[in-house]
Structures are given as structure tokens and as C-alpha cells.
Amino acid sequence: MEKDNLISVLESLLFVTGEPIKKAKLLGILGIEMEQLDEALQALMEKYKNAQSGITLFSKGEEIQLVSSPENGEFVEILLKNEMQDALSPAAMEVASIIAYRGPISKTEIEAIRGVNCAYTLRSLLLRGLIERNDNPGDSRGYVYAISFDFLKKLGVENVNNLPEYDILSKDERINSIISKE
Numbered sequence: 001m002e003k004d005n006l007i008s009v010l011e012s013l014l015f016v017t018g019e020p021i022k023k024a025k026l027l028g029i030l031g032i033e034m035e036q037l038d039e040a041l042q043a044l045m046e047k048y049k050n051a052q053s054g055i056t057l058f059s060k061g062e063e064i065q066l067v068s069s070p071e072n073g074e075f076v077e078i079l080l081k082n083e084m085q086d087a088l089s090p091a092a093m094e095v096a097s098i099i100a101y102r103g104p105i106s107k108t109e110i111e112a113i114r115g116v117n118c119a120y121t122l123r124s125l126l127l128r129g130l131i132e133r134n135d136n137p138g139d140s141r142g143y144v145y146a147i148s149f150d151f152l153k154k155l156g157v158e159n160v161n162n163l164p165e166y167d168i169l170s171k172d173e174r175i176n177s178i179i180s181k182e
Contacts, residue, residue, distance in 0.1 A: 001032065006040045007047070011066075014044075018119025019107075019133075020063035025142070088128075095121045096151065099131050100160060101169045104144035106136060130154070 001009070013026065026037055041057060041064060048056045048069075058067045068076045088096070095118050098110050110118050122145065125131045130151045136142045147160065157163060160170075 001030065001036075003040065003043070006030065006032065006036065007043050010037075010040050011044060014057070014064065014066040016117060016119070017065075018117075018123060019143075020058075020060065020065040023062045023064065026064070089121075091118070091121050092124055096125055096130055096147070099125075099145050100147045100151070100163060101166065103131075103146040103160075104134065105146075106142055106144050108142070110145070 009030065010026070013029065014021065023034070023037060027034065030037065041059075045057050047053070054069050054072055055066055056069050058065045094114065095110060098113055099105055102109070102113075107118065107122060110122070122131070122133075126133060129148055131145050132148045133143045133145055136144045152158065152160070155163075160166060163169075
């Protein structure tokens, strides 16, 4: 893959993911070697630094994430505080419900059920403490989401099995067929 094209594709993947992504996963998607990936990541970092961009790359171990620039932190904080004080959006309630009834569940599976990207919604629910993100035991490259203890406390439910129609909705074969297509 041509270097400029690789940088563009990498930038798109990081943007769409909206959360840390492991280099191993990027290597698998892009079909390139680690050296090429590191060069592209370095070029992307320089691009953001030289353009005085509002976004930058954050790296922790083998994970990379596209994040807002620290210089804009005070404005991002205002936005997030306002959102945290607002009621849950319909999209957030839908994602929380999917996680409650089908969790632990991957982001890919949630998106297959909803049909739209849910990175921002997942981040909002994580920040509110309503869901938890854990390593996916079946796939070292991703995460699974589950409802949190606080979620249950806020609903006044001591166990997910006590959610309305849990036995029916948690096992609905129509959802299983959607997830299995992914």
C-alpha cells in the first residue's frame, strides 16, 4: 500500500474506532508489517503536530487511539460535563439495553444489532459508569462490554436476570442471527 494511502486508511480506522486499538489488529486489517505501521503512525503524529490540529495520537503499550489535543481540554471537558448532566439519549439507552440483555458483547456485535457506529455512545456510557469494558477472552484484539454494578443500582435491580423479560430477550434467536452474520 502506498504510504499516503496507508496514512489515510489508518487515520480513518482510528477515527471510526473511537477507542484504543491494538497494533496487532491494525496489522491484520491493513496487511502490512510492523515497520510500515510504525512509520505511518509516526507520520500521522507529525501531521497533527505540524498542523496544530485539535486531535493527536495517544499511545499506550501496543494500543493506539485518536484523541483530542490536550490544549483543547478545557472545552472538551465542558462538553462532556454538559452531556453527563443531560439525560441519556435514545441511542445511549438502546446501547445500554443491548449490553444489559446480551452482554458481555463486543462493539462489533452491538453495531451489527444497531446498524450504526456506536463508539461515541459506548464512550459516554463508560464515562457515566453504566458499562464496563473488559478484554475479550476469545479475541485478544478487542473488548467486550458488560453493564456495571452502578447500572444495576440505578435501576434498582440486584441482578440482570431480574430485568423485564430477560429470559426471552437475552436469548432471542433473531438477534443471534444478526450477530452471527458478522
